Amino acid sequence: MKAKIAGAAGLAVAFVAGMLVATALGAGLAARAKTPGTAQQGQQVIVQNVITPTVTDEDIALLRQDLRAMKMQVIGQNLSLSDGEAQKFWPIYNHYVKDLTEINNQKYALLKQYAEMWATMNDEDAMIYVRHWLEADGQAQALRLKYVPVVSQVLPGKKAATFFQLDRRLNMIVDLQLFSQIPLAHPKE
Numbered sequence: 001m002k003a004k005i006a007g008a009a010g011l012a013v014a015f016v017a018g019m020l021v022a023t024a025l026g027a028g029l030a031a032r033a034k035t036p037g038t039a040q041q042g043q044q045v046i047v048q049n050v051i052t053p054t055v056t057d058e059d060i061a062l063l064r065q066d067l068r069a070m071k072m073q074v075i076g077q078n079l080s081l082s083d084g085e086a087q088k089f090w091p092i093y094n095h096y097v098k099d100l101t102e103i104n105n106q107k108y109a110l111l112k113q114y115a116e117m118w119a120t121m122n123d124e125d126a127m128i129y130v131r132h133w134l135e136a137d138g139q140a141q142a143l144r145l146k147y148v149p150v151v152s153q154v155l156p157g158k159k160a161a162t163f164f165q166l167d168r169r170l171n172m173i174v175d176l177q178l179f180s181q182i183p184l185a186h187p188k189e
Contacts, residue, residue: 060108067174068097075166079159088154093163096147103139110136111178118183126185144168 072093081089110132117125144164152160 064101064104068101071167071170072097074170075163078166079155079162081155081159085155085159089151089163092147092150092154096143096151099143100140103136103143106136106139107133111182114182118185121185129185140171 075093076086079085079089110129114129117129121129144167148160148164151163155163
């Protein structure tokens with residue numbers, strides 16, 4: 001039982017760390033967007049050791065909300081929308097975020113499930129888990145594809161592409177940080 005609780009706490013900490021990294025990156029992107037000519041390579045994001053293993057679902061919900069706000073700020077600063085474009089784009093963006101949040105809720109539920117069953121997972125459980133993760137990834141990809149024509153109707157091609165690049169990059173950073181902290185189903189012996 002202690003292993004399950006420790007595993008769940010560790011995975012929750014990894015999730016929060018990923019959120020913090022993405023938030024820090026978002027702040028870095030926003031700062032560079034304000035400073036023309038700033039080099040974008042060689043930037044390093046450092047997460048301070050401020051995370052404790054007593055992270056609650058409410059803490060994670062608040063951090064996810066903060067991350068969504070930061071993503072919106074980063075996207076707004078990097079798109080340089082005209083008033084007309086902004087009026088059309090932001091309602092679409094808000095609907096997209098709502099749909100993406102539902103998918104991310106599934107990913108978080110899978111993460112919690114993995115934490116609870118990691119130590120006792122059998123081969124069948126492992127394959128079911130992998131299929132569910134791939135399905136969630138597929139849903140996120142399908143959602144982006146669904147929104148490409150919608151966004152491209154209200155934004156010119158380069159701005160629409162920039163939006164999807166920023167959105168995907170920020171999501172990938174969170175996923176990378178998260179998955180790098182999750183123990184393998186069958187570690188090397």
